[in-house]
Amino acid sequence: MNFLDSWLDWSPTLLNGLWLSIRITFVSLLLGLPLGMVLAVAATARRAWVRYLAIAFIELGRGAPAIVVLQLFYFGLPSTGLTLASMTAAVVALGLTTAAFTSEILRGGINAVPPGTLEASAALAVGPLDTLRYITLPQALRIALAPLLGFAILIFQATALCTTIAVPELLSQAYSIGSSTFQYLSVLILAGLMYAVITIPSGWLVTRAEARMSRHLRPAN
Amino acid sequence: MEHLNAVLSGIPMTLLVTAASFAIGATAAIPLTLLMMSPWRPGRLLARVFTDIIRGLPPVVWLFIIYFGVSIGGFQFDAVSAAIMGLGVVSAAYLAEIYRSGVLSLHEGQWEAAAAMGVGRLDTVARVVAPQAIRVAVPAATGYAISLLKDSAVASTIGVTGIAYMATQDARSNAGGLPVYLFAAALYVLLAVPVAVAARLAGNAMQRKVSR
Amino acid sequence: MSNEASSSARALASAADSVTSQGGDVMVRLDGVSKSFGNAPVFRDVSLEVKRGEVAAIIGPSGAGKSTLLRCVNALESCEAGRITVGDATISAGDGVTRSQLLALRRRAGMVFQHFNLFPHMTVLENVSFAQRRVLGRSRKAADERSRELLERVGLAERADYYPSRCSGGQQQRIAIARALATDPEVMLFDEPTSALDPEVGLEVLAVMRELADSGMTMMVVTHEMSFARDVSDQLMVMADGQIIERGDPHEVMTDPSQARTRKFLHAVLER
Numbered sequence: 001m002n003f004l005d006s007w008l009d010w011s012p013t014l015l016n017g018l019w020l021s022i023r024i025t026f027v028s029l030l031l032g033l034p035l036g037m038v039l040a041v042a043a044t045a046r047r048a049w050v051r052y053l054a055i056a057f058i059e060l061g062r063g064a065p066a067i068v069v070l071q072l073f074y075f076g077l078p079s080t081g082l083t084l085a086s087m088t089a090a091v092v093a094l095g096l097t098t099a100a101f102t103s104e105i106l107r108g109g110i111n112a113v114p115p116g117t118l119e120a121s122a123a124l125a126v127g128p129l130d131t132l133r134y135i136t137l138p139q140a141l142r143i144a145l146a147p148l149l150g151f152a153i154l155i156f157q158a159t160a161l162c163t164t165i166a167v168p169e170l171l172s173q174a175y176s177i178g179s180s181t182f183q184y185l186s187v188l189i190l191a192g193l194m195y196a197v198i199t200i201p202s203g204w205l206v207t208r209a210e211a212r213m214s215r216h217l218r219p220a221n
Numbered sequence: 222m223e224h225l226n227a228v229l230s231g232i233p234m235t236l237l238v239t240a241a242s243f244a245i246g247a248t249a250a251i252p253l254t255l256l257m258m259s260p261w262r263p264g265r266l267l268a269r270v271f272t273d274i275i276r277g278l279p280p281v282v283w284l285f286i287i288y289f290g291v292s293i294g295g296f297q298f299d300a301v302s303a304a305i306m307g308l309g310v311v312s313a314a315y316l317a318e319i320y321r322s323g324v325l326s327l328h329e330g331q332w333e334a335a336a337a338m339g340v341g342r343l344d345t346v347a348r349v350v351a352p353q354a355i356r357v358a359v360p361a362a363t364g365y366a367i368s369l370l371k372d373s374a375v376a377s378t379i380g381v382t383g384i385a386y387m388a389t390q391d392a393r394s395n396a397g398g399l400p401v402y403l404f405a406a407a408l409y410v411l412l413a414v415p416v417a418v419a420a421r422l423a424g425n426a427m428q429r430k431v432s433r
Numbered sequence: 434m435s436n437e438a439s440s441s442a443r444a445l446a447s448a449a450d451s452v453t454s455q456g457g458d459v460m461v462r463l464d465g466v467s468k469s470f471g472n473a474p475v476f477r478d479v480s481l482e483v484k485r486g487e488v489a490a491i492i493g494p495s496g497a498g499k500s501t502l503l504r505c506v507n508a509l510e511s512c513e514a515g516r517i518t519v520g521d522a523t524i525s526a527g528d529g530v531t532r533s534q535l536l537a538l539r540r541r542a543g544m545v546f547q548h549f550n551l552f553p554h555m556t557v558l559e560n561v562s563f564a565q566r567r568v569l570g571r572s573r574k575a576a577d578e579r580s581r582e583l584l585e586r587v588g589l590a591e592r593a594d595y596y597p598s599r600c601s602g603g604q605q606q607r608i609a610i611a612r613a614l615a616t617d618p619e620v621m622l623f624d625e626p627t628s629a630l631d632p633e634v635g636l637e638v639l640a641v642m643r644e645l646a647d648s649g650m651t652m653m654v655v656t657h658e659m660s661f662a663r664d665v666s667d668q669l670m671v672m673a674d675g676q677i678i679e680r681g682d683p684h685e686v687m688t689d690p691s692q693a694r695t696r697k698f699l700h701a702v703l704e705r
Contacts (some may be wrong), residue, residue, distance in 0.1 A: 063410030065374035068385050072402035075389065079398025116550035120609075123507055123546075124564035124616060125539035134563065138554050157279035164378055164389075171282060178289060185290035192286065196277035203273065 017173035032098025039103035061100020074165035109144030231387035246312020275314035304376035323358030359424035366420035458485040466515030476675040490666035543613030603634035
């Protein structure tokens with residue numbers, strides 16, 4: 001069939017784009033998750049100004065559309081004298097978005113830690129820092145794992161928006177092939193399939209992780 | 222400043238696209254949910270595959286497919302229609318999942334009680350299940366409405382003149398720069414509040430209507 | 434075992450165990466302790482004493498404040514007024530409490546909770562070793578050795594490498610007892626330890642508690658288990674309406690209470 005031949009022709013270019021999308025996803029998560037953890041703890045800090053700053057950042061990061069944040073860093077920043085390369089702008093923008101969203105997921109995880117385990121730790125005379133490090137955070141991360149994976153899938157989908165800031169990722173490659181061959185539908189469907197091949201199995205992994213987590217943490221009683 | 226005015230002028234279109242997509246999605250999700258939960262196995266499979274594929278592609282890709290990909294003879298969708306269709310279909314897939322959670326959250330006993338009283342299946346769904354499922358689903362659906370508001374920004378990639386598009390236009394042609402984008406971002410954050418209120422009111426109205 | 438026989442066994446055990454103990458050492462003392470939740474008072478001006486090697490049981494209707502009172506002993510709940518002493522550590526509600534004072538108190542008291550509260554992300558062995566390593570500074574080897582000893586004592590040595598979720602409720606509670614004992618507390622506090630367990634399963638836990646009592650541990654137990662209260666405890670306290678309305682020898686209190694309120698409660702509990 002004719003379109004399969006075209007698909008074979010286009011695949012190398014598209015796969016390069018896909019690989020770039022995946023790399024952007026990883027770097028953004030790598031940058032964003034630790035920052036998200038810091039924000040999660042900061043959002044419950046005792047000092048008011050720390051709390052307000054963290055919450056303001058989180059609300060802005062979650063409320064602003066990713067595409068606006070991407071363009072802010074690429075097109076908007078130069079007006080202040082600082083110019084970022086498109087890849088840099090992409091990972092900074094998606095990294096900050098990741099931080100804002102994951103801080104809420106982690107905060108939810110922290111809140112879901114059974115308070116009885118914290119009481120037990122207190123009764124054992126374990127100090128607050130040790131309790132945070134050995135009791136709270138390990139449980140919080142296990143609880144938050146599935147939603148975090150779900151979010152990682154969303155960030156991967158968001159890399160498609162990097163087209164607008166001249167990053168040669170998957171969608172961008174598909175579009176340029178389309179504009180030169182005018183076979184938009186065919187190449188976009190192929191690109192769509194490539195996205196689906198990553199997101200759909202990942203989604204099943206998330207569902208299984210969720211099921212396993214609820215089984216493991218539920219007491220046998 | 223003219224910069225800010227330019228960005229503000231995008232509000233009506235943003236709200237239009239959001240509202241229209243949500244309306245389509247909320248409606249189309251109903252048959253989709255019914256199919257997902259029907260006793261007919263092939264139907265369930267079909268619904269599952271359909272939903273997975275729709276949610277598996279980034280919304281912007283769907284918009285590109287509909288806008289650039291569809292050209293039947295000389296006909297092509299205009300940007301706004303393509304955006305509303307694309308976001309509407311994506312919304313249907315996500316809202317179907319939300320409705321399904323709402324239905325699943327009901328206690329098993331509801332179904333059993335209705336069956337024990339001899340209430341037919343369709344009636345059970347309409348009179349017993351739906352009202353309660355809606356009540357559970359409203360908060361999640363409201364949350365989705367807000368994320369849809371943000372997603373509507375991707376329509377700017379195909380030329381829909383919402384807030385994001387106006388901000389980019391202004392930044393690139395008038396060198397508005399950073400403040401323009403910050404303003405646009407803040408605008409989305411602020412708009413989320415009335416959108417959330419509207420969605421909650423709509424949900425409550427629907428609840429009242431269904432619960433008589 | 435009759436009450437006299439068991440108390441002399443206890444006296445022997447505690448004399449053998451501790452060099453400096455005398456039969457009359459007070460291990461836990463509450464002096465004029467008061468607690469409110471917001472505007473609602475839970476208890477006012479409560480005082481009590483538990484001697485070394487003694488088992489004190491606290492019974493009474495729900496909502497009387499028994500658990501809250503127990504949780505004040507290791508400062509899991511804070512009190513508005515009064516003094517709390519465990520061993521040689523004291524905190525005074527009026528003077529403000531520092532973190533080191535809190536920790537000193539909690540090191541001397543071990544607690545067993547109604548819902549066990551084991552750490553689900555750690556194995557049974559890790560659960561018992563955790564505080565030994567972080568609080569007492571024991572090495573992993575020393576801590577694990579002691580943990581296995583204690584698990585052996587509660588009859589669960591073979592569960593050491595399991596996760597709590599794979600253990601039954603009764604097993605989890607016995608592990609919780611081992612965990613509380615691991616840091617060598619001077620007093621053990623039990624907050625309705627069998628209330629979340631089936632009656633049959635509760636027996637295994639009560640057996641461990643009896644053994645602990647026989648070995649001379651000072652214990653304070655909030656419980657609904659009347660036979661345990663009658664047969665194992667040395668001092669029975671009845672708490673109702675925010676006060677300890679009656680206290681004394683368990684047999685005397687339960688067969689011939691002096692307060693009408695006690696009579697009413699015992700009637701409801703014993704003659705169902």
